[in-house]
Amino acid sequence: MDSSSTQGSNQTGIDADNWPNVIGEARSVADALPDLLVEASHVASSIIAGWHGRRRAGPGESFWQFRPFNMGEPAKRIDWRRSARDDHLYVREREWEAAHTVWLWADLSPSMVFRSRLAGVSKRDRAIVVMLALADMLAETGERIGLPGLTRPFSDRRAAERLADALTHLSKPIAYPDTIAVQRFADIVLVSDFLDPIEEIATWVARVAGTGARGHLVQVLDPIEETFPFDGRVEFTDPEQGVRLTAGRAEKWREDYRNRLEAHRAEIRDIARRAGWTYVLHHTDRPASEPLLVLHSALSGALDVLPKGGF
Numbered sequence: 001m002d003s004s005s006t007q008g009s010n011q012t013g014i015d016a017d018n019w020p021n022v023i024g025e026a027r028s029v030a031d032a033l034p035d036l037l038v039e040a041s042h043v044a045s046s047i048i049a050g051w052h053g054r055r056r057a058g059p060g061e062s063f064w065q066f067r068p069f070n071m072g073e074p075a076k077r078i079d080w081r082r083s084a085r086d087d088h089l090y091v092r093e094r095e096w097e098a099a100h101t102v103w104l105w106a107d108l109s110p111s112m113v114f115r116s117r118l119a120g121v122s123k124r125d126r127a128i129v130v131m132l133a134l135a136d137m138l139a140e141t142g143e144r145i146g147l148p149g150l151t152r153p154f155s156d157r158r159a160a161e162r163l164a165d166a167l168t169h170l171s172k173p174i175a176y177p178d179t180i181a182v183q184r185f186a187d188i189v190l191v192s193d194f195l196d197p198i199e200e201i202a203t204w205v206a207r208v209a210g211t212g213a214r215g216h217l218v219q220v221l222d223p224i225e226e227t228f229p230f231d232g233r234v235e236f237t238d239p240e241q242g243v244r245l246t247a248g249r250a251e252k253w254r255e256d257y258r259n260r261l262e263a264h265r266a267e268i269r270d271i272a273r274r275a276g277w278t279y280v281l282h283h284t285d286r287p288a289s290e291p292l293l294v295l296h297s298a299l300s301g302a303l304d305v306l307p308k309g310g311f
Contacts, residue, residue, distance in 0.1 A: 037164045040132035043288050044160075066090040101144045101153040102299065103182055103213075104163065106131040107192030108173035110239040116224035119284040123220045126284045127191040128167075130218060132160040133292055134189060138299075148188070149178030176204045184212030187299060191218040193225075198267045205271050215277040216298055219268065223285045226261070228254045 066082050069089035079092040112124035121129075135145050139159035146153035150166045175192060182188055188208055194201055194217065208215055230250035237244050247253055265281070272279040278298045282291040 037132055037160060040129045040160055041136060043129060043292065044133040044136035066092055101146065101183070101186040102138055103146050103148045103153070103186060103188040104131045104135060105148060105177045105188070105190050107175045107190070108170070109175040110173065111193055111195055113239065114222055115284070116222045118223040121284050123193050123222060123284055126282070126288060127220050129288050130191050130291055131189070132163060133288065134295055135159040135163050137292065137296060146181070147177070148181055152181075176200075179208050179211070182208055182211050182213050186213045187216065188213050189216045189218065189295060191220060193221055194219045194268050198264065201268060202271050205275050205277065209275040209277070215272070215275060216280070216295060217268065217272050217277060218280045218282060218291050218295065219265070220282050220284060223283050226283065228257045230254075
């Protein structure tokens with residue numbers, strides 16, 4: 001159990017003495033990516049199978065479909081070659097080209113490596129799977145996807161693979177990405193445990209919201225971080241700063257801990273609400289498909305208000 005639920009560390013710099021640990025963490029991410037990419041592909045495929053995407057008729061260059069000609073339409077819209085095949089008149093519709101940029105980021109800071117006996121995956125691995133699976137889903141609709149600070153936005157059916165490759169070149173595990181390239185009308189999805197000081201979260205959200213971009217916060221927590229099922233003497237370690245804290249009777253801390261965590265979460269929800277952003281809570285003992293379905297609805301504009309509960 002990490003003790004960073006109410007305290008975090010600034011990830012903008014790295015102490016020279018800690019560089020070997022940073023290199024080790026970066027290699028750990030790189031080693032895990034092939035398996036996580038496969039899992040993300042499976043998760044995305046299971047959702048895409050029942051999803052018709054966002055394609056619709058409108059101005060553009062790419063052919064979408066033929067449809068019957070309706071009386072009253074200009075005759076110049078008729079596709080005479082297709083119509084010559086049978087006794088009906090057809091119009092060639094083009095796909096609406098309104099693809100926009102969606103920036104994706106998974107928090108890779110030390111606190112995300114945590115995994116308890118109650119979950120089968122670490123928070124970091126789940127965050128990466130959600131990010132890569134979402135990239136797969138967005139690629140199906142031709143959206144431009146990018147990792148802020150690492151890649152330019154691009155449209156590619158192999159988006160997840162390209163993002164995974166870019167992550168292998170990440171020099172240090174950071175929580176919040178560089179957002180200098182984020183522009184108005186873009187979307188940005190951040191998957192994190194958000195266990196940093198609330199001021200850091202608020203500052204980052206305000207900076208991005210100031211660009212006119214729309215954001216989506218996905219808070220990933222291990223179930224043990226919610227329940228705090230500890231009794232007796234327990235030592236807690238902050239993975240960000242290495243601080244150790246010993247509880248003589250941990251069960252006496254349970255109520256205060258839960259109240260403080262809920263208050264912290266409520267502040268994050270409020271930050272998102274004030275910015276006009278969405279917020280989703282996800283637990284690592286639940287399927288990765290659950291937050292993806294909510295994110296898809298949010299990105300498609302299908303939901304005005306997201307659930308306040310968690311998955």
